[in-house]
Amino acid sequence: MIDLYYWPTPNGHKITIFLEECGLPYTIKPVNIAKGEQFDPEFLKIAPNNRMPAIVDHAPSDGGGPLSIFESGAILQYLAEKTGQFLPQDLRGRVETMQWLFWQMAGLGPMLGQNHHFVTYAPEKIPYAIERYVKETQRLYGVLDERLADREYIAGPYSIADMAAYPWIVPHERQQQDLNDFPHVKRWFTAIQARPAVQRAYQKAEQLKAPPTITEDSRAILFGQGRRPQA
Structure with a gap:
């Protein structure tokens, strides 16, 4: 059994997608970040x-006690290795998948997260910051579009690289992006959106009935964090 510490954000959705795809039993432990x-x-x-998602695997393959993992990319890699699914076993296929997973973790997610912040959540609209991150989002969409021009999925077969990237493309309109400008991304996005496991993952989020993450009361919690007091 997997305990999934989760809130319905792009990074949270990555893990529910994987778990629904592979069929591992899991229990959601909500972490209301607001x-x-x-x-x-x-x-x-x-x-x-102090970020979700995180998991605790109560039946790790080494036979030891419960194993906890944080960081969504590390969780995806761990689950792929545990199940033998969605991460190629051959050297070149694995390298392809892992480099695009890291691309999402280091580029697509952080830059689109800044887009979300300055376009939607920042209390002050800063034109330079908005333009900076909207254009970087556009650039990254272009990189993904070129990558998908001659292949069905990011690393060839459907993999953890796709599961990592897809949830960040879901809010494309809020990111001021038109998928019609990126036809290969649009085709890929539509194919993943139609997968039953992906639909089940997003239904899990709806069942949680989570209130809006960003409210006036939650801004200081989410955006005003400094160093945590030492125990």
Whole structure:
């Protein structure tokens, strides 16, 4: 059994997609980041960076005690290796998949996250910041579009690279992007959106009935974090 510490954000969706695709049993442990539940001392033992998602695997393959993992890319890699699914076994296929997973973790996610912040959430509209991150989003969409021009999925077969990238493309309109400008991304996006496991993953988010993450009360929790007080 996998315990998934989750909130319905792009990074959270990555893991529900994988778990629905592979069929591993799991239990969602909601972490309401708008209320600051990511700072709970028990959660910090699992995820010291006070970010979700995180998992605890109660049946790791080494036969030892429960194993906790934080960071969505590390979780995807771990689950792929545990199940033998969605990560090629051959050297070149694995390298292709892992480099595009890291591309998402280091580029697509952080830059689109800044887009979300300055376009939607920042209390002050800063034209330079908005233009900077909207254009970087456009550039990254272009990189992905070129990558998908001659292949069905990012690394060839459907993989954890696709699961990592897809949730960040879901809010494309909010990112001021038109998928018609990126026909290969649009084709890829439509194919993943139609997968039953992906639809089940997003239904899990709806069942959670999560309130809006960003409210006036939650801004200080989410955007005003400095160094945590030492215990």
